[in-house]
Amino acid sequence: MSGLQRGRPRSAHAHQAVLAAAVELLTSGGYQRLTMEAIAAKAGVGKQTVYRWWPSKAAIVAEAVLSGHLAAAASPLAETGDVVTDLRDWLSGQLARLTDPSSTALLRGLTAAAAESDDDAAKLYERFTGPFRQYVVRRLAIGVQQGQLRPDARLDAAADFVIGALIYRTLTHGNLSGQGGVDDLIEVLLAGLGPRPGTTATSPG
Amino acid sequence: MSGLQRGRPRSAHAHQAVLAAAVELLTSGGYQRLTMEAIAAKAGVGKQTVYRWWPSKAAIVAEAVLSGHLAAAASPLAETGDVVTDLRDWLSGQLARLTDPSSTALLRGLTAAAAESDDDAAKLYERFTGPFRQYVVRRLAIGVQQGQLRPDARLDAAADFVIGALIYRTLTHGNLSGQGGVDDLIEVLLAGLGPRPGTTATSPG
Amino acid sequence: MSGLQRGRPRSAHAHQAVLAAAVELLTSGGYQRLTMEAIAAKAGVGKQTVYRWWPSKAAIVAEAVLSGHLAAAASPLAETGDVVTDLRDWLSGQLARLTDPSSTALLRGLTAAAAESDDDAAKLYERFTGPFRQYVVRRLAIGVQQGQLRPDARLDAAADFVIGALIYRTLTHGNLSGQGGVDDLIEVLLAGLGPRPGTTATSPG
Amino acid sequence: MSGLQRGRPRSAHAHQAVLAAAVELLTSGGYQRLTMEAIAAKAGVGKQTVYRWWPSKAAIVAEAVLSGHLAAAASPLAETGDVVTDLRDWLSGQLARLTDPSSTALLRGLTAAAAESDDDAAKLYERFTGPFRQYVVRRLAIGVQQGQLRPDARLDAAADFVIGALIYRTLTHGNLSGQGGVDDLIEVLLAGLGPRPGTTATSPG
DNA sequence: CGGTAAGCGAGACGGTACGTCGTGTCTTTCG
DNA sequence: CGAAAGACACGACGTACCGTCTCGCTTACCG
Structure with missing residues (x-):
């Protein structure tokens, strides 16, 4: 020792x-x-x-x-019972945060830091996107439990989609506002996770 | 002049x-x-x-x-008639390319370059991901035409998902191989773009 | 070329x-x-x-x-015809210069610089003491010509004595003034260079 | 207390x-x-x-x-009765020691240490050259007693000459050997301290 | 065809930041 | 309370690149 x-x-x-x-x-x-x-x-x-x-x-x-100094500050997770509403609200919130110039600068900085060192990249992304992923996966899991989503939904893949698209759009377009894209993202995502067509889904209500 | x-x-x-x-x-x-x-x-x-x-x-x-020196080298687009097969093949191809260390290095470099300059970032991403996006959107559009996908599918959102997830996974995990994640991605994506459940899709044939 | x-x-x-x-x-x-x-x-x-x-x-x-930026600024060589007078005046002049704090600082600096690099030491000393040596040797040579000094006088040794003692006293005592030592130095030096006892020299007095 | x-x-x-x-x-x-x-x-x-x-x-x-860790290690003072012989031997011995690379390095180091601090310089030189000076002065004093040197010989000045020249030559030329300069130094020095020409010196033998 | 103007390889310029080393001070634990 | 260990704020080291600026030369056009 x-x-x-x-x-x-x-x-x-x-x-x-x-x-x-x-x-x-x-x-x-x-x-x-x-x-x-x-x-x-x-x-x-x-x-x-x-x-x-x-x-x-x-x-x-x-x-x-x-250590939270650069908090991802995941917005509180509202759980209204409807996965669509919840995710849309949450995504909108994240988007609003990322629209803030300082957040954009932060994300850019993280990207630069990650690009600088192969070793640190994974750690950086993991730490930064971890909370996001956690929330998305958890909320989706609840949706699965409640029968709103198909039981075999690929939650990890979905989370990667969401986070990837979020980062990509932030870095690409700089400003995400006024894209009205959130709804599109949600729609694509949730449709892909919804109950299989042809399956008799228990009505959530 | x-x-x-x-x-x-x-x-x-x-x-x-x-x-x-x-x-x-x-x-x-x-x-x-x-x-x-x-x-x-x-x-x-x-x-x-x-x-x-x-x-x-x-x-x-x-x-x-x-100028193609750093070719995205979009793999040739096979069109078998089935959008699932085509996209899966194409995504697998891209994934294989991105697994190559030099491609990872390239992507990292592009990221660093983009992070360096706010102005150039959009241009860089646009140029680099443009061909990808083009192919994905085009193939999806064909799917829409053929009735395999819903007519109001959000193709841009889907493309952002695909590209974002691709880049994110490359940067995060370094090595994409052995994840078996492609199928998951495809499944989530295409399910979200498929004909609305309950809608009677006219078979295109 | x-x-x-x-x-x-x-x-x-x-x-x-x-x-x-x-x-x-x-x-x-x-x-x-x-x-x-x-x-x-x-x-x-x-x-x-x-x-x-x-x-x-x-x-x-x-x-x-x-390049003269740190000029030794050898005081002009008066030639009164008497080697004793000339050397005493010259030595007094040098001593006065070396008494000046800035000159002492300079000499200390040169010493430090020389001590730092084996290679540069010789060059430094040579360049700094060169003018001194030149004058001393020249004046002594004239004394030899005029019969005031013995023909086989070791002028180089004498110059080393003078320069060595000058530097040594400056570094050691910091302040040379009020030592009244110049006369002693001159006396010892010139007596050692004077006509051989026993030789019939023109009496200097 | x-x-x-x-x-x-x-x-x-x-x-x-x-x-x-x-x-x-x-x-x-x-x-x-x-x-x-x-x-x-x-x-x-x-x-x-x-x-x-x-x-x-x-x-x-x-x-x-x-404390003798860096001993000046003054070589033992032989007293043959002839001041010329003794000083020449002693000077040769010192010269041989100073020719040794480690001694040169030591002297250089002392010089650097002295150059670094105005306050310590005097102390350093005094301690290092003290033994030298002591021996030279003592031996010359004996010479005076025995009538080999003039009674009013400036022993301190002579010691400064010897020590200054020794240090100067060591630092300047690095290697003192093969200069054959010792004899020249001795000659100049002792001639300057010898009995006044015209004085009836008691023959030493 | 000779002049003029811009691009060329080369490399020195004033700077900024790098990562390391040494200084002299401090704050621990142990004896 | 001394001594070892070693972290601390500081500042200089020598190097690497930055983006700019001359150089002498080359290559076009234009009068």
């Missing part, structure tokens, strides 16, 4: 300050302005301290996402 | 050499190694020449994609 | 600015404050430009000495 | 280890490699312990010199 503590313990304060500084720089100035030197300076920390904790910018961003 | 040509004309050879060098650097060494200096050096070209033609790395990559 | 000029020629202006900046920093703040970054900053020059011209701080200092 | 000892006494072992480590680093790797961290590491000592005892590198080197 390496247990015995030797030397001055690492400063939790410095750790937090770095994460906070990174988030602020990322959301304000984009990934361009997210330099190690700027992070250290804004955090009031030596560069060496930053490197002592994280090996790369991507790792910092990843931890910031994980 | 400003047309009257003065001075030495721009060298098409230099133009091509730059694109080729960029592609090679991108696929071999990732976006990290794709520096303007490296591009110029490998192309045997002065840096100024590069900047004379393109304002940024992203622009070079965009043009490389456009 | 490498003759053909390629690329932008090196900027003589930058070259000079660096030397000037180095001298100013050295005389004002000592060798401690003579950092590559400070030199570049004060010269209004990129660090890379400094490194392009010189491999080390010591080399910069060496060239500054050579 | 502050006398009553509280807490753990300072470790003499640590003290010695630091000095030894400093000497080894200085003679092996030059002043460049003589860093506080390296000293502490090689000595198996905490950095703080080093700083607790010495305020600077120069101080460490100074003490190392003083």
Whole structure:
């Protein structure tokens, strides 16, 4: 066991300050302005301290996402009983959040961080999209339980569709508003998960 | 017209050499190694020449994609008459291509390039995913014509789903093989585009 | 022959600015404050430009000495006809110069620069002490011609004595003033170079 | 009186280890490699312990010199009765020692240490050259007693000459061997200290 | 056909950020 | 309370690229 503590313990304060500084720089100035030197300076920390904790910018961003500093802030999951309504509302909410310039900047930053390091990419995406996926899958599972969706619905595939499309549209079009696309997405998605045609579905009402 | 040509004309050879060098650097060494200096050096070209033609790395990559140097190389579209078979085959083909490490590197590079410049992002994605989208939409449209899909199917939304999920999975999991996920994706997608349950579809034959 | 000029020629202006900046920093703040970054900053020059011209701080200092930016400023050689008077005056003058704090700082800096690099040390000392040595040897040679000094006087050894003692005292005692030591030095030196006892010399008094 | 000892006494072992480590680093790797961290590491000592005892590198080197770790190792003074023979032998011996690369490195290191700190310079030189000066002055004094040298000989000036020239030549030429300069130095020096021409010197034999 | 104008390879320029190293201080635990 | 260990804020190091700017040369058009 390496247990015995030797030397001055690492400063939790410095750790937090770095994460906070990174988030602020990322959301304000984009990934361009997210330099190690700027992070250290804004955090009031030596560069060496930053490197002592994280090996790369991507790792910092990843931890910031994980620790909630860059909260995906999944909007609360309303459960009205109707999977269509719920998902539409939730998707609309996410979309509204992603329309916010700072969120777009954040997503862009995450993308850049992920593109930078093969190793960190999976971790980053997992941490960032995890909450989204969780909610989508959970809500769909409930739908399955209630017979609104077919029992063998591919929930993971559906979640990938939703998240992928969300990210793709955000990065592509920059601004998602005014597309009226949410309904289309929902329709395609849910139709594909609904009870098999020909199957006698128990009416949900 | 400003047309009257003065001075030495721009060298098409230099133009091509730059694109080729960029592609090679991108696929071999990732976006990290794709520096303007490296591009110029490998192309045997002065840096100024590069900047004379393109304002940024992203622009070079965009043009490389456009001009087919970084071919999306959309696999030929087989049309067996059955939209499910066709799409599954096509998706499998794309997936196989994206499984190739150099394609992953390329996609990562494109992502990085897009993340770097807000302006170029849309253009880049459009150019890179354009052929994909084109094929998917066209094939789906044929399906609609043939009555295999509902007439009011949201083809654009479907295409976004497919492309988004494809990119997302590539970036996330790195290696797409062995997921058996294609069938799931197809199933979700096509079920959502199929004839409305309860509607009597006229057989196209 | 490498003759053909390629690329932008090196900027003589930058070259000079660096030397000037180095001298100013050295005389004002000592060798401690003579950092590559400070030199570049004060010269209004990129660090890379400094490194392009010189491999080390010591080399910069060496060239500054050579080019007269850090002039040894050998005081004009009075030739009254009496070697004792001349050397005493000259030595007093040098001593007065070396008493000046900036000269002491300079000498200390040169010493530090020399101590830093085995290769540059000889060059540095040679360039810095060269003018001194030249004058001493020349004046002594005249004394030999005029019969004031023995014909086989070891002028080089004498010059080493003078320069060595000068530097040693400056570095050791910091302040040479008020030592009244010049006369002692002169006496020891010239007695050792005077006509051999027993030889019938024209009596100097 | 502050006398009553509280807490753990300072470790003499640590003290010695630091000095030894400093000497080894200085003679092996030059002043460049003589860093506080390296000293502490090689000595198996905490950095703080080093700083607790010495305020600077120069101080460490100074003490190392003083305590004989960096022995000037003045060669034993032979006294044959003839001041010329004795001084020549002694000077040759010193020269041989200084020709040794490790001695040159040491001298360079001392110079660098001295150049670094105005305050420590005098102390360093005094400690390092003290034994030299002592011997030279003593031997010359004997010469005076025995009538080989003039009674009013400036022994301090002479010692400065000898030491200054020795250091200067070592630093300048790196390698003193093969210069045949010792004899020249001796000749100049002793001639300048010999009995005044015209004075009736008691024959030493 | 000679002048003029732009593009060309080359590479130096002023900068910014990199990741590492050393400094001197501090904060732990252990003896 | 000293000593080891080692983290801390700081600042300089030498390198890599950035995007711009001269150079001398080449290649077109135009008068």
